[in-house]
Each structure stands twice: as C-alpha cells, then as structure tokens.
Amino acid sequence: MTNHMLDEVRSAAVAAARTARESYRAGKIQPTAGVAPGMTQANMIALPRDWAWDFLLYAQRNPKACPVLDVIEAGAYHTVLAEGADIRTDIPLYRVWRNGRLVEEVADATPLWQEHPDLVTFLIGCSFTFETPLLEAGIEVRHITDGSNVPMYRTNRQCRPAGRLHGELVVSMRPIAASRIADAAMISGRFPSVHGAPVHVGNPEALGIADIHRPDFGDAVRIESGEIPVFWACGVTPQAAVMASGVPFAVTHAPGHMFVTDVPDSTYHV
Amino acid sequence: MTNHMLDEVRSAAVAAARTARESYRAGKIQPTAGVAPGMTQANMIALPRDWAWDFLLYAQRNPKACPVLDVIEAGAYHTVLAEGADIRTDIPLYRVWRNGRLVEEVADATPLWQEHPDLVTFLIGCSFTFETPLLEAGIEVRHITDGSNVPMYRTNRQCRPAGRLHGELVVSMRPIAASRIADAAMISGRFPSVHGAPVHVGNPEALGIADIHRPDFGDAVRIESGEIPVFWACGVTPQAAVMASGVPFAVTHAPGHMFVTDVPDSTYHV
Numbered sequence: 256m257t258n259h260m261l262d263e264v265r266s267a268a269v270a271a272a273r274t275a276r277e278s279y280r281a282g283k284i285q286p287t288a289g290v291a292p293g294m295t296q297a298n299m300i301a302l303p304r305d306w307a308w309d310f311l312l313y314a315q316r317n318p319k320a321c322p323v324l325d326v327i328e329a330g331a332y333h334t335v336l337a338e339g340a341d342i343r344t345d346i347p348l349y350r351v352w353r354n355g356r357l358v359e360e361v362a363d364a365t366p367l368w369q370e371h372p373d374l375v376t377f378l379i380g381c382s383f384t385f386e387t388p389l390l391e392a393g394i395e396v397r398h399i400t401d402g403s404n405v406p407m408y409r410t411n412r413q414c415r416p417a418g419r420l421h422g423e424l425v426v427s428m429r430p431i432a433a434s435r436i437a438d439a440a441m442i443s444g445r446f447p448s449v450h451g452a453p454v455h456v457g458n459p460e461a462l463g464i465a466d467i468h469r470p471d472f473g474d475a476v477r478i479e480s481g482e483i484p485v486f487w488a489c490g491v492t493p494q495a496a497v498m499a500s501g502v503p504f505a506v507t508h509a510p511g512h513m514f515v516t517d518v519p520d521s522t523y524h525v
Numbered sequence: 526m527t528n529h530m531l532d533e534v535r536s537a538a539v540a541a542a543r544t545a546r547e548s549y550r551a552g553k554i555q556p557t558a559g560v561a562p563g564m565t566q567a568n569m570i571a572l573p574r575d576w577a578w579d580f581l582l583y584a585q586r587n588p589k590a591c592p593v594l595d596v597i598e599a600g601a602y603h604t605v606l607a608e609g610a611d612i613r614t615d616i617p618l619y620r621v622w623r624n625g626r627l628v629e630e631v632a633d634a635t636p637l638w639q640e641h642p643d644l645v646t647f648l649i650g651c652s653f654t655f656e657t658p659l660l661e662a663g664i665e666v667r668h669i670t671d672g673s674n675v676p677m678y679r680t681n682r683q684c685r686p687a688g689r690l691h692g693e694l695v696v697s698m699r700p701i702a703a704s705r706i707a708d709a710a711m712i713s714g715r716f717p718s719v720h721g722a723p724v725h726v727g728n729p730e731a732l733g734i735a736d737i738h739r740p741d742f743g744d745a746v747r748i749e750s751g752e753i754p755v756f757w758a759c760g761v762t763p764q765a766a767v768m769a770s771g772v773p774f775a776v777t778h779a780p781g782h783m784f785v786t787d788v789p790d791s792t793y794h795v
Binding site (some may be wrong): 307308311317318326448525 | 577
C-alpha cells in the first residue's frame with residue numbers, strides 16, 4: 256500500500272469514528288461492536304471525585320479487567336482519545352447507578368454532570384479492540400457475524416479490592432473453533448492494555464456460569480459443534496463493583512455500547 | 526526439565542531474592558543489577574497521601590516510564606510482590622527529597638515513615654526485568670558484564686502532566702550490537718509492564734543528551750565499535766517529576782538500587 260493509500264484508510268477510519276459519535280450525540284442507540292473497524296473502543300465509568308482514588312487503585316490492582324486508557328479530571332468531559340468528543344453525549348447509551356442499583360438508562364448524560372459537577376471519568380480498554388485482528392486472521396467473531404451484542408457474564412472470581420470497592424470479575428465470551436483457540440490467545444495477548452489474552456478457555460461452570468446461553472449482559476450467541484467458549488476479562492467489571500460495593504452514584508456506558516475513539520487499535524499492539 | 530527441577534530452580538530464585546532483601550535490611554548497599562536473576566525488581570516512590578492521586582494519575586498518563594506494579598496504602602509497608610518484606614528497610618539505598626531537592630541518602634527509611642505516617646508507596650516496573658531474557662538470547666548487557674550500575678539520562682521529552690506533577694522522561698541506556706537491536710526491541714517489547722520496547726535507538730542528541738559518557742544517574746559504560754546506544758523509559762522518571770515539581774516530601778530508591786521482589790520476570794511476559 257502506498258503512503259497515500261494508507262493515509263486515506265486512516266482518514267476514513269477516523270471519519271467513521273467521528274460520524275458514529277455524532278450520530279450517538281444526536282440520539283442514535285446501537286451496540287458498537289463492528290462500528291468504525293480498526294478504531295479503539297472504550298468502556299466508561301464516571302464517579303464523584305471522592306471515589307476517584309479508590310477506583311484508580313481498583314483498576315491498578317485488576318489491570319486485566321480494568322486497563323485504564325484515559326482519566327478525565329473532575330468536572331471535565333473531553334478526552335485525549337477523541338478530538339472534539341463530549342463524554343456526556345457521545346456514547347450511545349448510558350447507565351445511571353444510585354446506591355449500587357441500576358436506576359435508569361439514558362442517551363444523554365449531560366443532566367447527570369449538572370447534578371454531580373465533580374465527576375471523574377475513566378475510559379477503560381475494551382476487547383472489541385482485538386476483534387479486528389481476530390477477523391483479519393480469519394477467526395470468526397460470532398456476535399459480529401450475527402450483528403448482536405457480545406455476551407458477558409458475572410463470575411465467581413473476586414477482584415482484588417481497593418478502599419471501599421470490591422466485586423467480581425465480569426468476562427466476555429466468544430465461541431472459537433478448537434483449531435483457532437491458540438491463535439486467538441496469541442493475537443489478543445499482544446493487546447495487554449485492552450484485556451489481553453483470555454482468562455479462561457472452556458468449562459464455564461468453573462467460573463460459576465450456570466447457563467452459557469443466559470448471559471448477565473449482552474446477547475446469547477450460538478455455540479457451534481467443534482467450538483469452545485473462550486472468556487476474556489471485561490470492562491463491565493467496574494459496574495459489578497458499583498453494584499457489589501453500593502457506590503452512591505455512578506454513570507457508566509451500557510454494556511456493549513462503547514465510546515468509539517480516534518485511536519487506531521494498532522496503538523495498543525505490543 | 527522435570528517439574529521437580531523446575532520447582533527447585535524457582536525456590537532457589539525466591540531464596541536469592543529473600544537473601545538479598547535481608548542483607549539490605551541488615552545494612553548492605555549495592556546496585557541490584559544481576560541480583561536474584563529471573564526475579565522482578567521494582568522502582569519505589571513514597572509520597573504523602575495528599576500527593577497520591579496526582580502521582581497515580583501521572584503514572585497512568587505515562588505508562589511506559591511509570592508502569593505501576595503495586596500500590597501500598599497510606600502508612601502501610603508490606604507489598605503483595607514480596608512476602609514478609611518491609612519496604613522501609615529492604616531496599617539497599619534510599620533517597621530523601623524535600624521541596625524537590627535531594628537532601629540525603631539513607632540505608633534505612635524507617636524514621637521517614639515515622640516523620641510522615643501517611644506515606645503511600647508506589648512500586649514501579651524496572652527494565653532489569655527484561656535483562657535476563659536479553660542475556661538468555663545471547664545479547665550482552667554491558668553494565669552487567671562490567672558489574673556497574675546502568676547509565677540513566679534526563680531527556681528533553683516532557684511527560685504528560687497530572688495535577689501538580691510534571692517533569693521530563695528519564696531513560697536507561699544499553700549499548701547493543703547493530704545486528705541484535707531488532708531482537709532486543711522485540712524481546713523487551715514483550716514486557717510492557719516493565720517499560721517494554723525501547724523509546725529511542727541511536728542519536729542521543731535528539732533526546733537532549735549532550736554527552737553519552739556522562740549519565741545523570743548510574744555509571745557510564747563502554748560503547749564498543751559496531752554498537753548503538755539503545756534507550757528505554759526508566760523508572761527514575763518519578764524522581765525527575767519530584768525535582769521539576771518541587772514536591773514537598775518524597776522517599777525513593779536510589780537509582781539502580783532497586784526493590785527485589787518474589788515475582789518471576791515471566792509473570793510480566795505477554
């Protein structure tokens with residue numbers, strides 16, 4: 256590919272990310288798997304300043320589940336990950352949490368920043384980042400094939416606590432053909448800041464998952480004959496901590512409805 | 526190697542780390558390059574609680590220079606990285622900083638924890654971790670050959686600031702034969718949480734290094750004909766931030782005199 260062609264591909268990807276964010280700002284709601292391919296997507300959690308230290312420490316102690324890509328300081332809503340973006344409006348769907356309970360889903364979080372002007376926002380790596388490399392290697396990603404949301408599960412594994420925060424690990428699942436599991440592990444493993452290699456392959460019961468066809472978040476997907484469920488640490492883990500710890504107030508993205516950045520996936524490749 | 530042999534090798538490595546820490550606790554002072562081969566070593570900085578958020582954010586924003594391996598909460602001095610270790614005594618040499626100036630080097634930091642009972646301690650990845658894999662690949666590590674401290678340099682590259690903290694990037698340097706630079710980059714790149722791949726190869730002037738034979742920290746090393754200086758982000762970067770930002774009080778390790786943990790280097794391999 257010539258430099259000129261490469262520039263055009265990059266510009267098109269950034270433009271796709273921008274267009275997606277603008278459509279969400281205008282009110283469109285959709286899961287973001289497969290949106291703006293090649294651009295990194297991020298999980299979001301915003302907490303009052305008083306909780307920011309506990310959360311950043313929780314993330315540091317659980318880096319596979321909570322790899323922090325950016326922190327937006329108290330009251331601010333711009334990020335270095337996407338020029339001109341507004342974190343209060345540019346995610347397709349938000350969840351509002353009060354005293355550890357999900358109370359509402361909204362498409363525009365601006366009023367919540369007015370209610371809590373000191374929110375500190377954390378943007379956390381998302382496994383969607385390594386889905387493009389998986390697809391490029393000829394590994395099917397079922398929820399993209401089917402146009403659905405990735406299935407996510409609460410597990411019986413406790414994260415390492417920090418301050419007032421504790422909770423269980425949440426995982427995402429992709430069914431992978433037995434012959435491609437090693438490839439999927441190696442490819443995703445080269446992206447440690449967006450969850451990296453799988454935490455578990457097969458045997459959902461060992462993670463405390465009673466029914467693989469009934470995820471706690473997102474949509475169930477087909478598991479074909481010859482495929483094994485493969486589990487990756489998931490950026491919904493902070494929402495589990497909000498629930499388990501009874502955090503007084505938090506705003507998060509809705510699972511699968513991510514913040515689409517202007518950062519190419521390749522940035523996180525080691 | 527049989528399982529039994531592997532267990533013995535591991536036990537010997539943990540024992541070597543423990544013996545090293547005990548000797549430092551007893552007062553021995555030495556640079557730790559090459560000590561307890563295969564066990565991860567860490568940079569240390571302890572700051573009053575009021576500065577902890579700024580520092581953790583600074584580390585998150587400059588992950589190549591400041592990859593956080595553990596945070597010890599206010600007033601505590603034990604770490605999950607080394608059972609039974611005491612962070613106040615088990616580093617061979619400490620530096621004491623007041624108002625951004627180095628005022629003292631001490632072998633026992635216990636009185637400083639009495640003076641500031643709310644110190645939060647950060648343990649940060651160290652490039653010594655990938656030196657064993659470099660040696661195993663037949664790449665000479667000059668400062669280990671010569672039994673000296675690794676040379677470190679302040680650069681003209683500013684880190685991304687956080688709160689009250691700003692400062693320049695500090696780098697370590699290893700001269701590498703031209704034919705092995707790609708290997709050294711790939712091998713170290715597989716250890717992203719201990720500084721990862723080099724930030725710069727050759728051309729010290731571009732980093733603002735006036736004289737490669739006069740490092741700002743550590744010892745000068747020979748650069749043989751056919752070798753190129755290769756630069757990695759360095760965990761002394763927090764000390765540069767302490768100086769540049771005039772931090773009122775901090776305790777750090779002395780450059781090259783690291784905290785030797787019980788964690789095998791391979792833990793940080795992706």
